[in-house]
Amino acid sequence: MQFRDIYCGEVKKEMVGQTVTLNGWVQRRRDHGKLIFLDLRDRSGLVQVVFNFEQNEEMFARAEEIRSEFVLTVRGQVVNRSEETINPKLPTGEIEVQAESLEILNKAKTPPFYIEDGVDVDENVRLKYRYLDLRRPEMQQSMIMRHKVSKLTRDFLDGEGFLEVETPMLTRSTPEGARDYLVPSRVNPGSFYALPQSPQLFKQLMMVSGAERYFQIARCFRDEDLRADRQPEFTQIDIELSFCDQEMILGMMEGLMAHLFEGVLDEQIPTPFPRLSYREAMERYGSDKPDTRFGMELKDVSGLVSDVDFKVFKQVLSSGGVVKGINATGCGGFSRRELDELTAFVAQYGAKGLAYMFVEEGGVRSPIAKFFSEDVLSEIVSAMDGKPGDLLLFVADKLDVAYHALGALRLHLGERLGLIDKSKRNFLWVVDFPLLFWDEDEKRYVANHHPFTAPRDEDLDKLETEAQNVLAKAYDLVLDGVEIGGGSLRIYRREIQEQMFKLLGFTPESAREQFGFLMDAFEYGTPPHGGIAFGLDRLVMLMAGKDSIRDVIAFPKTASASCLMTQAPSEVDARQLKELHIALDVPPKA
């Protein structure tokens, strides 16, 4: 076998006259009488190869057998294309290679879909034949980009003195958090490992160990019901450092992002990134991961309508709810049907209705206008920044319903009205998250991030008395409305960690049972520390301009957590189960 001396996509006009050896796959064959044209493809791109009957009949005959996706070695001279066959769309479009020798390394059946970008083929077929799907240039570019993001992340963090440390995959199950994937132990009958949901405990223990700066590009696992952008296993850029505060971490991570976007996409990202408190993000955008590439901010008109004799608003306000709205700028022409659609849309988020007002010259047109005085209407229009031709939309509901419904409606309208400048990259830190939220079902506090997040120093004395008002030293990084990372300063003193476990409903015994080793560790000189984790899949997806993380994962699983290529998961031998001390407990099918 002869090996390439150059990649297909790198053959250049300057090489005319030189002889090159190429390895690659046949993109297509075209026959023109006594000439055969092949496009030969490798990871770098395409080049055209010509076989000439007049020059070598035997080789020409072999070339006639070649079909798409055959694997070849071709050796030949680089020549200029004739004027009329120059292809300006192709980097190698000015030249071609005049074949002098040909070796067919392997044959190929006709693939189930054509190997090119933008193929219209069912995703299940793409996943079944993933090895062919990954041959498509756009998928190869995704894999290359993912490699680059990982490489540049490591370069940056190595430069900042971070050590990559591999933490265990066979860990201990902890009930707090999402559902674990379990692994039965053969050696310890009746016991199970859990695959890590994140290396959280281990990275904190690395801080206790004095590693000072840790990172890991780590596989994590969550056995959740899968949504479009979730996978049972996903990859996290996991970072932790000691002797730091929030400013230090945020600044360093801005440096990482700037490094990645410059190195991978040649984009200059301005730093520092803007910051919003969680509270402000919710009030202005109805979301803790707002897309700030467009306006249409939420306004609160509760104060303006508190005296109005409109039953719906009155009831909501009297039971502690709010009336909030957004200005659908320029949507004054929306039809009844369109309004119904918007009402149905917000209903998905629990909103019981959607009130609307069309702003017109000199007034407001609305079925509920009659309940309002002219003055109040005019104050509302002014508060909503309404101009003639605008449509004002209101949700009167419990605060969180109003946030979520209007936050979603804002995104929906932003997309629909083309308000989002997709050429922008808006990075945003959301900070000052509440430490806890009250779980009405379980009648207890639940950690907003996780049980190791530190409360703000100034809120420490509220922990006993008004825990719901305690803010955390926690931060999320949002890019264009997608949360790409989150982290916090951690609790590093045992007494505060114990107080936290208590708030979360642990007894001293259950806390000890679950996290005893961590609480022990905290007694031996734990440095102040904190960290962050980025979702690599989502980050690469955004950088590659893809809509699904499946397009930046080599071998993803479906929404039912299966691999269509290997048919994993699968049944296993009874002997294997016996060795693992487990038996199937599958209910009979209905």
Add this chain to the structure above:
Amino acid sequence: MQFRDIYCGEVKKEMVGQTVTLNGWVQRRRDHGKLIFLDLRDRSGLVQVVFNFEQNEEMFARAEEIRSEFVLTVRGQVVNRSEETINPKLPTGEIEVQAESLEILNKAKTPPFYIEDGVDVDENVRLKYRYLDLRRPEMQQSMIMRHKVSKLTRDFLDGEGFLEVETPMLTRSTPEGARDYLVPSRVNPGSFYALPQSPQLFKQLMMVSGAERYFQIARCFRDEDLRADRQPEFTQIDIELSFCDQEMILGMMEGLMAHLFEGVLDEQIPTPFPRLSYREAMERYGSDKPDTRFGMELKDVSGLVSDVDFKVFKQVLSSGGVVKGINATGCGGFSRRELDELTAFVAQYGAKGLAYMFVEEGGVRSPIAKFFSEDVLSEIVSAMDGKPGDLLLFVADKLDVAYHALGALRLHLGERLGLIDKSKRNFLWVVDFPLLFWDEDEKRYVANHHPFTAPRDEDLDKLETEAQNVLAKAYDLVLDGVEIGGGSLRIYRREIQEQMFKLLGFTPESAREQFGFLMDAFEYGTPPHGGIAFGLDRLVMLMAGKDSIRDVIAFPKTASASCLMTQAPSEVDARQLKELHIALDVPPKA
């Protein structure tokens, strides 16, 4: 909290007069009347800090409370030590820091062992308090070295055009190979994922996908009974490339090793590495991973003793066995007891006995000398390169027993006699492995490496007729008698892969059931490809001069596959098992 502006170990004589801020742990406190000396430690090393009662009584009083492993911020001026207190053993031994401010960031209980190198403490205690064990400088250096090896591996492979691609951890169980760790699927009742024993199939599929050059530093899992140098999860530098031959791979990997040893240890490694065929390695060293840092090679004397009337040798030779020996140079003074010990040693490897001859001036002293003529004895001594004062040791047995017993005996004596030059690094390729071996228990051929290894082209026609003589395009990299990597060219044509599965006892149906997707993939234009995988744990262990891979793994497991720190594996809730459609099937304790 104040943050360091310099690491402890980096405070230099040139900084005398400057004020520095340090963060770190207290190594020890020493009181000298109105002076308190602290050694403050961080990842970089130690520096001495002095508190002076005369200068600040309040701070001095707080310093008196400080104990080992407290976490501090100290700010102070760098000053020269007085002549008599200079410590030439410490990089910072010429200076000290005169404390001007002190903040105690965290307290510490007395650790269960002292945080310093070479502590004599039970490994189980070290593993239970791993976060303290990892604070010891030698463990920190191991973690730093591991990070560097990974980083430089990635730099090198990135430079050679390899893409790091993450392959799934939740894969499909395959019965060929070691025992799988299984993960029950909640969504697919009765089905299981397997954790990968290696990314073998996925990396080959990446080659089918045209990625051309793949690598991954990949976690792998094998549920085996653990030996001293095994872990249930381990890390592999996994590499695969297309359009290559063995020479290309071996040369590139020599480049990788040279890059690592230069970058991490500043050692120049001469390349190319020597090569031995499997057959020659076995014949000369009785091992397929020979330590070539010393001689004492095996010699075959079967031909010389074939006519001797010594029953033991005769029976062995007539039943197809061999008589092989090594020369324990200079061991002519070994006692009867020492010889008995050696006999017991080889018995562990199945040898039924150990014959010996002391070489003396003008003859041989041995209980079996009487069976041999003077001529034969002299020929044997000459063949064994025996000199007066040497001890010749012989095993007469089946070929593989003779190899293993004498190979092990050679290592044992080499170590005991101090023949191994530990300052040497002997890299060695072992090549031309047999493709298959015959499994007498299962009465079938088993792949020596794995079922995807390509036979040598010149041996293809032997596959049908004399499979046991077929050699593989396979290679192992050995460093100082430890196998650190192995790989092969792969089969890339479906018909040969099918022939291989048949030889391994698969029916067409069972091959299809297990590997159908791979065989399908091979039909769509698979390039010639091959690869290698290195054991990262072992490689780092050798580079760090450690005896156990546990010393280069942050959180290793014990021989019973447990984590003594987190108590994984553990029992889990009945609810969790129910969700996973499994039940315990643990036999009652005897």
